[in-house]
Structures are given as C-alpha cells and as structure tokens.
Amino acid sequence: MKNFLRLSVLIACAAVVYADKVTLKDGRVFEGEIIEEDADHVKIKTAKTALAFKMAEVASVEKGMSPLQERAKRLEALDGETGAAYLETAQWIVDSPKEIHDEKMLRRLCNAAAFLDPESAAAAQNVLGNWLLAGGKRADAAEAFARVLKADPNNANARKQLETLNTEIVAKARKDLEVLRKALIPLRELKWAEAIPLMRKANKLYFADKCQEYVKSTIDELADDLQRRVPCPSCKGAATRPCTVCKGKGLTECVQCLGKGLRRSAPPKPTFAQEICTHCYHTGNLLCTGCDAERWLTIHFAAEVKGKKSVDIKIASGVEKVEISKFVSMSKWTSRDGNVKVTAISPGAVVKGGTFTCRECKGIKFDPPATEVNTFGITDYLNAIDARLEGKEKIEGVVIPETPYDAEEIADKKFMWKAGKWE
Incomplete structure (x- = not known):
C-alpha cells in the first residue's frame, strides 16, 4: 500500500513538473504544452483548449522538462x-508516454528491484510482465509472471496468466516440432537439396x-554444410550471379554523352573544363549501382600538385x-586550391562489381566437404522430437x-545511472 501511495504522489508530481507555464502580466497562470512561440505571441494548449497571447501581455514563459529529461532525472536519483x-x-x-518506453531499461529496473528488495519482487515482475504482454511478447511475459510466483506463490492473477500463456507456448512448440521434423526427414534420407x-x-x-547437442552443429551450420554439397540451381554453385543491370561489366554507358565522355555542345577548341561530361566525369560510363561497383580513376594535372602530376583514387558507385x-574543384576543374588545371581523367579497371552474392545459397560456393553428414546424430535428434510429439517426453x-529476478539482466550489478549509462 505504501508503494502504491508513493507511486501516486510521484506520478501526480510528474504531471506538474513537465507542464509548460505561461504567466500573464495581470497575474493569470496557464499550464499545459506550448505549441507555438515567437517574438510576437505564444500559444499554449491546456487540458481544455488552446490559448494564444501576445508577448506584450506575457510576464514569463516557463518550459517544463520533457518526459525524457524527467526519466533521466528519476534514474539519476536511484541509490543502488x-x-x-x-x-x-x-x-x-510504463505509465508515461510510449516515447520513453525502453524494454532493456525496464527489464533492468524491474529485475534490480526484485534483486535489491525481495518485498518488491512480485510487484516489479508483475509490472514487467503486464508491459511485455501488452507489447505482444507473450513468452517473455510468461517468464516474468513465473518470477512473480517465485516471489509470491499465492498470487492468483500471475498463476492464471502463466497457465494461459503456457497453454499457448506448448501449442506453438508442438507446431514448431512438426515443422522441424519435416525439415530433418530429407536429411535422414540424404536429400540435401x-x-x-x-x-x-x-x-x-x-x-x-x-x-x-545431437548433431554437433547448429541448424544454420548444418544448412551451410549441406549447401556446400549441392550446387545452387540459381548460380550453379559459383556463389555469385551476374548483375542484370550492367550485364556483369560493373559499368553502364553514360546516357548524357552516349559513352564519349564529352559534352554534346562544347565550343570549338574547348578547354578540359568546357568539354568534360559532368555526368560521367570524362569516362564515358558510370559505375553500376545495381552491384555496388568500384574502380580506380587517375586525375591528371597540368603541373605538380603536392609533388605529383597525377593522383589515383578509388571510387564507388x-x-x-x-x-x-576531395581532390578537384569540380566547378572549375582545377586542383582544390584552384592553382592547377585538370587536363584529363582516366578510368582504371573495375575492381569490384559485375556480380552480386547469390541470395538463394547465401553466397556459399559448391565445395563438398570431405567429412560426412552426421546422419546418426540426425536420427537421434528426430527420435527426441518424436518422443515429444508422441507424449513420451x-x-x-x-x-x-x-530466483524472482533474471540474473542475466543484472549480471554486471550496475545499478547507478550516470551520464546516460549504468555504472
């Protein structure tokens, strides 16, 4: 009861703390949220309506703390x-706007409460459980309600919640086991693909x-191992596929200059700056964005720039x-300091691009391992699944x-909030 009263006082105070306040010169005070403010007027939204005042009428404007600022203040007040x-x-x-809800923070706060004060454990895990339940995290909520029962075995509401959620969890587990079984059957029959x-x-x-435990590898590791044994039908086992945009070249022709690298309307005897196609930078083509291509370019100068007459740069699509x-003033086509003219830009070879990782095989190349698939372990794994589906397990x-708290959530024993982190 004491905790409830203290909570009520804190929540009521919080409502006052982060209300904005407009005080008029005639003594009237309005509290709410300031929604407009400039040199001429201020507009405040109160619980009933929105009111606008000329600044000539206003004695002062006070802005309260935002919910995030209030949260930080409360966290910093915790004593560990x-x-x-x-x-x-x-x-x-939990009772504040959703903008300040943070699952990781709530988990730490509730588990810290349960760890530091056994009398607060049931209430803390109940807060966490209800919040997780409202957010659709039903399995996680079940774990919180189970901790409520550890702290308070007679809590009828937590027991009812846990029983309901466990019924759902077991039903889903059965469906999962059936799907997992269907995935493993072809393995036992050596049907890798x-x-x-x-x-x-x-x-x-x-x-x-x-x-x-049974096969000595994870599901993902087992799938990767199988993929090495079977050529992917999409990429023929190469792990990559040609880019359909650039036809495997890594480059696409410049549509502005039609591959020439020069402007279509350049004056007679133009300078480099006057003739260069600003779309492809004198190269006649562009790196393909479909396959994230990369290549080298060589920028040539009329005289030495930092001891060199040219510079090689690697560029990406x-x-x-x-x-x-970074090296050239592109408005004048000179060096960055404007002292030396650019005379040419030469494209180098494409060093990346033309292909992309095959999504179907996740970029795993056909390269059959020398070791055999652990079919005995797979059989044992299937037997364990069948035992659960048949009710034997x-x-x-x-x-x-x-314990009434999740030890992993507070393993670091950091309970003090300082400078935006737990210490």
Missing part, C-alpha cells in the same frame, strides 16, 4: 540500494537449439562526385525459476 525506488521508476515509465530451404526456416523454432571533389512451458 532501495529496490522500491527502482519499482517506482519502472511503473512511472530438399532439406536446405527447410533448414533455413527452422533455426528459430522450438527445440532447434538442441541440434548442437553512387559517390563518384564525393570522392573526386514432456513439452515444457515456462517453469517457476530459482
């Missing part, structure tokens, strides 16, 4: 010892983490102008943990 204060801060954040796309979708399923402008939902 009083668990109830961490609970109060977590509850205040059929198994690969199914394995790619199975890495986050329930019981997928047990693959390491989409940022040619940025890279060239129990599919566990979330169980009541050993």
Whole structure:
C-alpha cells in the first residue's frame, strides 16, 4: 500500500513538473504544452483548449522538462540500494508516454528491484510482465509472471496468466516440432537439396537449439554444410550471379554523352573544363549501382600538385562526385586550391562489381566437404522430437525459476545511472 501511495504522489508530481507555464502580466497562470512561440505571441494548449497571447501581455514563459529529461532525472536519483525506488521508476515509465518506453531499461529496473528488495519482487515482475504482454511478447511475459510466483506463490492473477500463456507456448512448440521434423526427414534420407530451404526456416523454432547437442552443429551450420554439397540451381554453385543491370561489366554507358565522355555542345577548341561530361566525369560510363561497383580513376594535372602530376583514387558507385571533389574543384576543374588545371581523367579497371552474392545459397560456393553428414546424430535428434510429439517426453512451458529476478539482466550489478549509462 505504501508503494502504491508513493507511486501516486510521484506520478501526480510528474504531471506538474513537465507542464509548460505561461504567466500573464495581470497575474493569470496557464499550464499545459506550448505549441507555438515567437517574438510576437505564444500559444499554449491546456487540458481544455488552446490559448494564444501576445508577448506584450506575457510576464514569463516557463518550459517544463520533457518526459525524457524527467526519466533521466528519476534514474539519476536511484541509490543502488532501495529496490522500491527502482519499482517506482519502472511503473512511472510504463505509465508515461510510449516515447520513453525502453524494454532493456525496464527489464533492468524491474529485475534490480526484485534483486535489491525481495518485498518488491512480485510487484516489479508483475509490472514487467503486464508491459511485455501488452507489447505482444507473450513468452517473455510468461517468464516474468513465473518470477512473480517465485516471489509470491499465492498470487492468483500471475498463476492464471502463466497457465494461459503456457497453454499457448506448448501449442506453438508442438507446431514448431512438426515443422522441424519435416525439415530433418530429407536429411535422414540424404536429400540435401530438399532439406536446405527447410533448414533455413527452422533455426528459430522450438527445440532447434538442441541440434548442437545431437548433431554437433547448429541448424544454420548444418544448412551451410549441406549447401556446400549441392550446387545452387540459381548460380550453379559459383556463389555469385551476374548483375542484370550492367550485364556483369560493373559499368553502364553514360546516357548524357552516349559513352564519349564529352559534352554534346562544347565550343570549338574547348578547354578540359568546357568539354568534360559532368555526368560521367570524362569516362564515358558510370559505375553500376545495381552491384555496388568500384574502380580506380587517375586525375591528371597540368603541373605538380603536392609533388605529383597525377593522383589515383578509388571510387564507388553512387559517390563518384564525393570522392573526386576531395581532390578537384569540380566547378572549375582545377586542383582544390584552384592553382592547377585538370587536363584529363582516366578510368582504371573495375575492381569490384559485375556480380552480386547469390541470395538463394547465401553466397556459399559448391565445395563438398570431405567429412560426412552426421546422419546418426540426425536420427537421434528426430527420435527426441518424436518422443515429444508422441507424449513420451514432456513439452515444457515456462517453469517457476530459482530466483524472482533474471540474473542475466543484472549480471554486471550496475545499478547507478550516470551520464546516460549504468555504472
């Protein structure tokens, strides 16, 4: 009850703290949110309406703290010892605008409250559980309600929530096991190509983490191993595919100069600055943006610039102008200091581009490993899955943990908020 009263006072005070205030010269005071302000007038939105005043009428304008500033103030006031204060801060954040909600911060606050003050543990985990539940994180919410029951075994609401969520969790786990089983069956039958796309979708399923235990590799590692054994139908095992935009060249013809590198309307006997195509920079072509191509360019000067008459630069598609402008004034086509003219720009070979990583095989080249696939481990893994689907082994939902707090969330034991981080 004491915690509830303290929370009520804090929340009520917070409403006053971050209200903006306009005081008129006649003594009237209006509180709310200032929505417009300039040298001539101020407009404030109160609980009932929006009011505008000329600055000639205004004695003072006071702006309260934003919710983020208020959150920082509350965090900085935490002493590292009083668990109830961490609970109060977590509850205040939950009751505040969503712009200041932060899951990582709420998890730390609620678990710190439960760790520092056993009497606050049930309430803290309940705050976290309800917030996670409202955000659709039902499995995480179940873990929080399980910790409520660890702190308060007689909490009927937490028990009901956990039972409901565990029913959902077990039902989903059964569906996951069925999908995982379908992915593993082709493996046991040595149908690698059929198994690969199914394995790619199975890495986050329930019981997928047990693959390491039975097969001695993760689901992703197993899928990658299979991909090395089967030529990808899209790239023929090369791991890359030609870019369809540039036809594998890494370059596309300049549409402004039609590949000549020169302006179409240059004067007779033009200077370099007058004749250069500003679209392709005298090269006649552009790096392909479809495959993130790169190449070298050589910029030639009429005289030495920092001891050299030319400079080699590496440029990437989409940022040619940025890279060239580091060495050249492109408005005059001179060196950056404006003293030496540019006489030519020579394109070098494309060093990257023309292809892109094959998405179907994730860039894994056909290169069959010498080792065999662990089919015995896969069989054991399938047997373990079948045992759960057939009811021989129990599919566990979330169980009541050993402590009313998540030790991983506060493993660093940093409970003081200083300069925007936990210390």
